[in-house]
Amino acid sequence: MYINATMNKYGLFFITIFLMVLSMSFSNSFILDPPEVVYKNLCANCHGDQYEDIRGRTWIYGNSKKDIINTIKSGYSNEGMPGFADALDDQQIASLADFILKESKKAKRQEQRKFLKSSDVIQSEEMNFKIETLVDGIGIPWGISFLPNDDILLTERSGILHRYNADEGLVKIEGAPAVIDKGQGGLMDVDVHPKFEDNGYIYLTYSKKDDNDNKYTTAVWRAKLDHARLVDGKDIFVAAPYEKTRHHYGSRLEFDRDGFLYLSVGDRGKRDDNPQSLDNHCGKIHRIHDDGRIPDDNPFVDTPGAMTSIYSYGHRNPQGLVLHPFTGVLWSNEHGPRGGDEMNIIRKGGNYGWPVISYGINYSGTKFTDITHKKGMEQPEHYWDPSIGVCGLDFVSGWRYPKWSGDILAGSLRFEYLARLKMKDDQIIGEEKLLKDIGRVRDVKMGRDGYIYVTVEDPGRLLRIIPVE
Ligand code: HEC
Known part of the structure; x- marks a missing residue:
């Protein structure tokens, strides 16, 4: 009887933990996503869906992967760049940094934009x-x-x-x-x-x-x-x-x-x-x-x-x-x-x-x-x-x-x-x-x-x- 009650208590405890972990991974589901999807969900709002603000960019806060990681983690709240340390884990931030460094080396989007002729x-x-x-x-x-x-x-x-x-x-x-x-x-x-x-x-x-x-x-x-x-x-x-x-x-x-x-x-x-x-x-x-x-x-x-x-x-x-x-x-x-x-x-x-x-x-x-x-x-x-x-x-x-x-x-x-x-x-x-x-x-x-x-x-x-x- 006593053993059963303990088992039940522990069982309930583990089920609760399991459900918590499950719901966390759902609410933070971008952790599982590839960097381009994370970018689209979290960054594109401000930096451009077509990477307008990233392509051909000269980085203000440094161009090493470490600098970019720091920026994404801590942000620059005075400039309007939010920090993402709570929303993303280290591995996710690192792959995002690689991804946007790669995008920044591509030609500026304006060079790819189709300009209208007056006619x-x-x-x-x-x-x-x-x-x-x-x-x-x-x-x-x-x-x-x-x-x-x-x-x-x-x-x-x-x-x-x-x-x-x-x-x-x-x-x-x-x-x-x-x-x-x-x-x-x-x-x-x-x-x-x-x-x-x-x-x-x-x-x-x-x-x-x-x-x-x-x-x-x-x-x-x-x-x-x-x-x-x-x-x-x-x-x-x-x-x-x-x-x-x-x-x-x-x-x-x-x-x-x-x-x-x-x-x-x-x-x-x-x-x-x-x-x-x-x-x-x-x-x-x-x-x-x-x-x-x-x-x-x-x-x-x-x-x-x-x-x-x-x-x-x-x-x-x-x-x-x-x-x-x-x-x-x-x-x-x-x-x-x-x-x-x-x-x-x-x-x-x-x-x-x-x-x-x-x-x-x-x-x-x-x-x-x-x-x-x-x-x-x-x-x-x-x-x-x-x-x-x-x-x-x-x-x-x-x-x-x-x-x-x-x-x-x-x-x-x-x-x-x-x-x-x-x-x-x-x-x-x-x-x-x-x-x-x-x-x-x-x-x-x-x-x-x-x-x-x-x-x-x-x-x-x-x-x-x-x-x-
Ligand atoms: C609310 C708007 C906003 C969002 C969302 C946002 N940023 Fe920023 N970000 C900024 C602003 C504003 C700056 C400051 C530089 C500027 O004015 O262009 C900045 C700066 C940066 C810099 C440094 C730029 C440099 O020149 O050194 C990086 C890297 C960066 N953001 C990456 C990201 C990534 C990756 C995400 C998504 C996880 C993201 N940002 C989401 C607004 C935003």
Whole structure:
């Protein structure tokens, strides 16, 4: 009797251990996978499904197998590279290091990319078009905006503001603020004051460094544009606090019809501290006057301890911000974690839930939340799983693309295409992938001339979509 009971106890114990080991090996099933599958599951999100970021790479943190192993294990959390020591074992990390070292020695993907000729007619579901390349061979382009005379302002992340028109080509504008061109930072968005013809103001977002303790933040800078020179430049918004991290800056700018300026700031990689707390500027969309003053009717002006510029919160890294051309409603898209890029309608005082609710999981494959809904938190209009690395946003308007009218355009950094989200009565009813394999799409905007403009990376280009019969 006694022996039997002990046997049973031990038996139960072993069965439990056996089941635990079994379930562990299932939940961490990539441990059994070959390196290319692990890469696809854990790394491709950021380094490219086609190894865009790996091919032909000059390694920043050393090119020995040991260096690569260290990077994969510990990561560089300040640069946005997560560590994978918990998700992968030593043997798996070593074979992954071999694999990406081998990939890095292959030719750059851009050399393999098929470039479109201006005469190529591209057939899409509802219309045919051609691509005109206006600017080619610059560094990473970030934002575009249009002057009343149709000249285009174009930022290069390394810190250059350009002005483009067909007669002069690309002209560098002097006097842009000094930026920290590291991680995801640099010179980012550009916008033109709605009354530019009266006041000459343009706005830039950039990553600003605090020289005393090597920390960084998102700042908005306003200056007057005097043909090829910026004058009287000053910061009108500097996000608090500065962080050691160099990613998730947000940075999109948009004016509404009343002249308020909206701007996005990402969570700066501090999801547990920043987005759900109103005492800082990170993981928020802000609303300010054109000179940085705070509007009296902002939602948290009377909330003790809250930053008064906040318009909405609980964001991760909003990379698109645009007013709907017909309804005047503000829309935004943002980078989710692995799975869970979102498209949102931005409501005054709204909480968009990051990181409490999400459709995504950690890059390492582990979960950080089980819930996608919560009372008091907004639901996205649309989400992408897997994440496409959504970037740039506009609605098709005007007369040049009647079949696309009212549809949403958004770029994909990760899968290198331009998404057209088909709209019906304010509902997203489907997606068409345009410009497949064009390169990482950074921004998309309707020009004042009614054409769609797109910026893509590597090499940096400014493209225009020309409809054909
Ligand atoms: C969340 C995005 C993200 C994910 C996921 C990610 N990385 Fe990274 N990784 C980065 C960033 C950002 C850097 C910093 C260098 C840069 O800016 O390109 C980096 C750097 C690296 C470096 C060093 C690069 C150098 O130049 O020295 C290696 C090696 C690397 N990653 C490998 C991997 C591998 C292997 C995986 C998958 C197991 C992975 N990464 C997953 C974002 C990511």
